[in-house]
Amino acid sequence: MTKSNTYTQTVGLVLSAAPGYSETFFRNKIRGLQANGIKVILFVDYPSNDSNDLNCNIVVAPKFDGFINQFLNSIIAILKAVFMTPKASLIHLKLDKADGLSFKQRIINLTRNQYFLNHDLDWLHFGYGMLASNRENVAQTIKAKMGVSFRGYDLYLSPLKHINCYMRLFSKTIQYHVLSHKMKEKLMTQHISEDDIKVITPAINTSTFSNSQRKEIPNDTLQILCVSRLHWVKGIHYLLEALAFLKRDNIDFKLTIIGDGEEKERLIFAAHQYQILDQVTFTGKLPQSQVIDYYKSSNLYVQYSIQEGFGNAVLEAQAMGLLCVVSDADGLQQNILHDKTGWIVPKRNPKALAEKIVEVHRLSSEKKHAITEAAVHRVNTDFSLEVQNKLFLEFYKG
């Protein structure tokens, strides 16, 4: 399609840091676009050492932290505005004025956003909702279409932290990308037209995560796995409470949690107080190859999140042939088809989770096999990188 086009489309992708090796989502998106003849420019706040292989132009935003940076970069930005991008700068100021911003804020936005203004883009796409804050008028200034992705936290939690943070954003003409139908519904409650919101779920490399090498694990030990940042949104404290019920009922289990985060002390102490600490392993963050080993050697995957955009690890676990029990948080309801490719339990209900874990553990091998088969098939069909690439191409065609 684009190959027959002589014109090369350029997409500017705004991220906070250039995606490292483990960030499949953006890397795949970038590669997919490039393979289809679209030029990608990355606009980032911080460069990353392991993004050199991406083969795209990476523009790093000037720093405005500290007095010296702020002073020098403001001067440079103003000089650029006057001598290099006078027309665009004027438009940017006018658009911000029309939004009712104060003179000071308009100047700040102009200096901060100056590094976008000399680029000729077809699309300016913000990788997270909050990245578009105070940049609401950049796309229109440079006559590009504007895209914004919401990934979970930025849609559900940032507005609690920063009241009305998307008020200006939601008034603009934007194509939105969200990870799940639930997120689409949430966005529509902000009076955004259904036609402007595209659901493109995350995808995984189905050849990296494949069930072909699964070990047979004896059915009597319950080896539970959870790959997750140690953050409260992941609801791990509820999972630990559920496992305390299993302990009480003398059901043998082991839980491995792969990931690191600010809540480590809280979770270890919770496991200690539930008297299950000797059955719980916190591995910290691990490289992908080791994570895959854990997928292979576990027989149940649990993601009992309080809030979840979609849950990539759940896709990986399914692809690896693991039985999955998840909460009904947002995108997880789409990630798993209840009773078909796994099980969904209402969130914040550790007792119900415990019951479901026991029920699943006691299922016949045939039933378990039928579920994992269906899950593997669905992930391979619907959540492959190829599918994701196709949908993003359509997104930018629209």
Added chain:
Amino acid sequence: MNKTLKIAIYSGEIPSTTFIERLIKGLSEKNCQIILFGGLKKRTAYASKNILVKGYKRNKISKGIYLLYYTLLLTLFKHKDKKQLDNILKAQSKNDLYDKVKYYPVLWHKPDVFHIQWAKGVNEWLWVQSFGIKLVLSLRGAHINYSPIANQDLANTYKASFPKVDAFHAVSKAIAKEATKYGADINKIDVVYSGLDLDLFKNANDNLPENEVLQVISVGRPHWKKGYAYALDAFKLLLDQNFQFKYTIVGGVNLELQYQIEELGLKPYVNVINHVSFDEVQRLIKSSDLLLLPSTEEGIANVVLEAMANGKLVLTTNCGGMEETVIDGENGFVIPIRNTTEMASKIIKVSNLSNQEKQQIITNAREIIHKQHTNDLMVEGMLQLYQSI
């Protein structure tokens, strides 16, 4: 022992927390000389001449002058001691200026007792024993109850240091027992309970508030250990049972709790108040029907003691040493930690008590506070501890 005891109370900063400040004031009235070392958070002056403030302002210039002053004094008048300390510090690779600014003044003033308030710093102060200074450590809260469980290195530091400490002050029997896991000798631990200034509560009456719905209040910063997440889940259970309540959290909420309140539909029933004065907190407690402590970890929570002194019904989890003061059904109510269903049903139970039953519990609560948690008892207890070593 007639000699005036010279006691250094060290919490790292001046002024310290309310209860440590109360101890300082109390001891100064007991023929003790108190010396305060560490960083000055703000200008601090004490009425008592028995309290010497030897802290430093926390900017580089002040620290530099302060260090120079003590280096000079030690070099001129206690050269041998200085050399000995320098050698000790060198052997521990703790020889930088930041360490010296902390240590030199202590060496110069040489108190009889150096009392550290927080366990995490214990290994930094073992050197004082080489100069005949007795080392006392307070066993408080998170430093004992969970930090060493989550941090093996810290547990090992404790195991190496605790057997060397001359005496421990434990805020509860429970925490004393916990500390023995890290090598603290039980015979060297004195339990001295937190004491209240009961004059602050002398006008408290026992009249029960006449609220239309049950008013429950919790006071404390929104740290996970305070267990607010469990309290909110419990209130959701009550909401689902059509139980009428109003829940006030004093001390603010974080994003987790904010999200939980929204998600569970609790917003109309939960009132969040950020920071208010001590008097205002007491007024809010007084106008509520029940003070709830949903914590997962505490020494013995002062807010519960204060509420009991203030003539208020309390409901607490059985965390830390709470049950050493609160006896379920007698002078308050106790539930297991991390148990939302028990919490919800106990709240209903409390709301169904007759006024007479409530009055009896309030009377009993005040009695235990007067028996176990007065300022005088705390100061006497600490004094005995210092004198025993």
